[in-house]
Amino acid sequence: MIADPAVFDDEHLPRRLLHREAAVDHLSRAWEPALGGDPAHDVLIHGPPGVGKTALTRHSLQKLTGHADVQTAHVRCLGKTTAGVVRSVLHDLPGNDPSVNVPREDLCIQLQERVTSPVIVVLDEADGLPSTDALDRLVDVENLSSVVICHDPDEWLSRLDGRLRRRLSFAEFGLDRYSVDELADILEARANLGLPSESVTREQLEVIADEVAGVARNGIQALRQAALRAEELQHDRITDEDVSESFERAKRHIRELNLESLPFHHRLLYELIRMGDGLEAGELHDQYDAIADQAYHGREQTPISERARRTKISKLVEYDLIEVEGKNRHRVYRVCDREVVAQILLNHVI
DNA sequence: ATTCCACGGGAATCGGTGGCAA
């Protein structure tokens, strides 16, 4: 059923971005100076998750670098320190990576030296930065211009000093969620590329677009899951049931990927919570202590303190893997989807 | 009103890595 799986990857960039013409124009204008070898203008792009901010930027940068001598760096800011951001920019530019123990100030100096012609740096998920210090460092570099991608522009701008705020709000724009029709167009284009012709109807695509409320990323994943289900059940085209089942499957898939990406501590706590099906904090800690020695036996890691467990638990919540009910000592932990299982062996322990 | 208890922020610390100078 799926002719080309890559079409449904998060990283896949379509040749043409549908329904983002205005935004593409906006970016081209801001970057126009770079065509003549001058620094581009800074840009602030905002909008809810999954509406194509990153795709838009990557797509437009690709076009730009095709006919202008511009270097680019794409930084995923989430959880990065200032040094981490600068390091990541250096990584994307030509030259060797500085070693891990180079002080922050030296990294900034290296960056100054390395940027001799126009460079555009994308700070993706900039809300994830602890401070705006990283941006301060970047704008200090001559010839370097930035693209800041964030969810809440007001919150972001309020964190900046006047000079930076003016620089960024010069070319600022937001992306909205797609309408059902627009997203259905996007899904149709993907289906044409990745699925055999006529395997999905326009109506089904609209159902998906509607269900995911205009969030392109989720829509594409749902379409993929619908196609996978059709494949498993050997339908020659996607059925309405494949579609209605696809949403839960897409969510589950994302959760499974998230869970597997986490270290052992997290997965062990997750598994305890899953088996407990509604555990109070006290119970959770007791169970952890009871099995810790055996569970960690033969592993590099060692059991962690209660405080550290709380940090892991917050991470599980952040990743939408568990939920918390109640307050204070009566809060209860529960997994969001009991079908999502951590692939660790606990049966011999519990 | 007081006690209890878990949360979560922040500072200190630990362990591993790698450059650099003696």
Add this chain to the structure above:
DNA sequence: TTGCCACCGATTCCCGTGGAAT
């Protein structure tokens, strides 16, 4: 080669907070 230093991520320790239980 060896010792020293700076980095960083992960962890522990300390503690203020706040709502339920007593």
